[in-house]
Amino acid sequence: AIRFLERALAGFEHEDPLEFNETINNNIIRAQDILNELSNSLDLHRGGALAFTLRGLYDYMQRQLTVSNTRKTPEGIHDTIKRLSILRDAWSEMLRQQSAVPAAPPYPTSFALSS
Numbered sequence: 001a002i003r004f005l006e007r008a009l010a011g012f013e014h015e016d017p018l019e020f021n022e023t024i025n026n027n028i029i030r031a032q033d034i035l036n037e038l039s040n041s042l043d044l045h046r047g048g049a050l051a052f053t054l055r056g057l058y059d060y061m062q063r064q065l066t067v068s069n070t071r072k073t074p075e076g077i078h079d080t081i082k083r084l085s086i087l088r089d090a091w092s093e094m095l096r097q098q099s100a101v102p103a104a105p106p107y108p109t110s111f112a113l114s115s
Contacts, residue, residue, distance in 0.1 A: 001034040002088070005065075005081050012074055021072070028069040028077070035062055057083065 004027040011023030039058040042051045061083060064076030 001031040002081055002084050004028070004030040004034070005077050005084075008077055009074055024072060025069055028065050031080070032062055032065055035065075057087075
């Protein structure tokens with residue numbers, strides 16, 4: 001999604017009105033499709049407060065992008081890139097920390113026999 005939003009921002013540099021509008025519109029729509037998939041993949045029953053918070057955040061970003069696309073302004077795109085970058089970095093850090101913790105063996109490695 002971030003890559004498509006960066007492409008949308010590049011669209012603001014086009015002099016040709018058709019290229020300007022198509023580049024911004026098409027790339028925002030692609031980013032919104034990804035946000036929809038992320039939102040739809042949330043399990044609100046098992047995900048608890050985190051799932052509801054992410055759903056709200058994804059909805060907010062969708063609205064920001066809709067405004068940016070309609071008005072052809074970059075502010076909502078910048079805001080969404082910032083928020084998605086924070087989420088991406090948080091997930092990366094969580095996965096990094098998770099891989100650093102040794103996995104528990106599926107069965108005890110030693111046990112004592114009682115006499």
